[in-house]
Amino acid sequence: MPDSALSVFMAGRNMARLMEGLWITVWISLASVGLSVVLGIPAGLLMSSKKKIVSGILRIYLEVIRVMPILVLLFLFYYSLSKVSGINLSAYFVSVLVFTLWGTAEMADLVRAAVTSIPVHQRESARALGLSELRANLLVIVPQAVRRLLPGVINLTTRMIKTTPFVFFINHPDLMKVGQQIVEVAGMRNHLASVWVYGFIFLVYFLICWPISLLSRWLEGRWKS
Amino acid sequence: MDLSFIIKWLPLFGAAAWLTVSLAFVGVVVSVALGFLCAGIKYYRIPVLRELVSVYVEVGRNTPLMIQLFFLYFGLPRLGILLEGRTCAIVGLSFIGGAYMAEAIRGGLSAVGKNQTESGLSLGLSRLQLLRHVIMPQAMAVALPVIGATAIFLLKETSVFSIVALPDLMYLAKDLLKEGHSAESNMMLVVAYLVIILPVSLFFAFLERRARHAGFGA
Numbered sequence: 001m002p003d004s005a006l007s008v009f010m011a012g013r014n015m016a017r018l019m020e021g022l023w024i025t026v027w028i029s030l031a032s033v034g035l036s037v038v039l040g041i042p043a044g045l046l047m048s049s050k051k052k053i054v055s056g057i058l059r060i061y062l063e064v065i066r067v068m069p070i071l072v073l074l075f076l077f078y079y080s081l082s083k084v085s086g087i088n089l090s091a092y093f094v095s096v097l098v099f100t101l102w103g104t105a106e107m108a109d110l111v112r113a114a115v116t117s118i119p120v121h122q123r124e125s126a127r128a129l130g131l132s133e134l135r136a137n138l139l140v141i142v143p144q145a146v147r148r149l150l151p152g153v154i155n156l157t158t159r160m161i162k163t164t165p166f167v168f169f170i171n172h173p174d175l176m177k178v179g180q181q182i183v184e185v186a187g188m189r190n191h192l193a194s195v196w197v198y199g200f201i202f203l204v205y206f207l208i209c210w211p212i213s214l215l216s217r218w219l220e221g222r223w224k225s
Numbered sequence: 226m227d228l229s230f231i232i233k234w235l236p237l238f239g240a241a242a243w244l245t246v247s248l249a250f251v252g253v254v255v256s257v258a259l260g261f262l263c264a265g266i267k268y269y270r271i272p273v274l275r276e277l278v279s280v281y282v283e284v285g286r287n288t289p290l291m292i293q294l295f296f297l298y299f300g301l302p303r304l305g306i307l308l309e310g311r312t313c314a315i316v317g318l319s320f321i322g323g324a325y326m327a328e329a330i331r332g333g334l335s336a337v338g339k340n341q342t343e344s345g346l347s348l349g350l351s352r353l354q355l356l357r358h359v360i361m362p363q364a365m366a367v368a369l370p371v372i373g374a375t376a377i378f379l380l381k382e383t384s385v386f387s388i389v390a391l392p393d394l395m396y397l398a399k400d401l402l403k404e405g406h407s408a409e410s411n412m413m414l415v416v417a418y419l420v421i422i423l424p425v426s427l428f429f430a431f432l433e434r435r436a437r438h439a440g441f442g443a
Contacts, residue, residue, distance in 0.1 A: 209287035
């Protein structure tokens, strides 16, 4: 069977290389999502603050990031930042940087929406019942905010994972790039190599993102009441 | 800033921007149509089709556009289906777009309470009148912001079209890197996307306000 899927995946180190590519994709996703959550929470709290200047600046930052396609940001940072700074930045560093800049903005907006959606009387009632400011925050505000926040954060996670193939454009050896390299070589002998390899990558992305989406929907349904 | 460089390449940027706009427009229109079709199938619980729609929506929403384009452009020809770059771009964009739009519209429809249907029917409205005058205005008020956000998302997703060999803005910007005026070409890239995306974003903000009136602020 010269055109079989097995002959593509078993040839040489093809399967191992795809797994290495997948590992890079997973790493970029984990690093960007992790950093975005860590930076997005304080940014979101600042965004919901009453200080107009602080929230205004963050608002502008969010809108600027949102209006540009991520790929354009990636391209600009990769090809301009190295030139401007004089430091040769790796594709890995630039991708995590750009995805984090974007993820932080989106995360901050989610945090802002969650915090402002909690009625003021919740805090006031907690205080009236004799809870200290800290305990009111910790026992009343935070649990409710987290419930409203979590489905959105999980959603953002899948969006960020689905954005990772963009690093292909700056030649980082992620799953897509490795797949393309394998197809270029195997495609000469195996007529269906591109179908198998791209079909495989399609399936991998689906199998990563789908359970995460289901989790988000499940949490949303569970916490609705 | 080299003005002569900008003037020299401006027509090409215009052409590339036009390519992006026209493909995105077709993609968004097909996505919305597909979204209404899928949402309708789910809303009226049409057997078999609604299971197929569920599978489609999950696949469309949980895979990146780029891998779909790779599959369409490099995979399908090996199976004897040859699609040119433009067709791949529109098919790919509509495929993911339809799935997101279906969810957006379904969300709007499910926000309209059952009592609305019952009240409408008991007042003697036909099914069609009910849909036209009662369900849709309220459902759209909820769905429009999501539809707008999805349209803008799709518009931004067009930035990957250069992988199917389409001479879009990204393609041009990458090509111009070797001309040595990266500051100018990058600036034109950013300006071109701003010119495309900002009006669309403002248009949907306007529509949203209108729809909120129709839905009585629902």
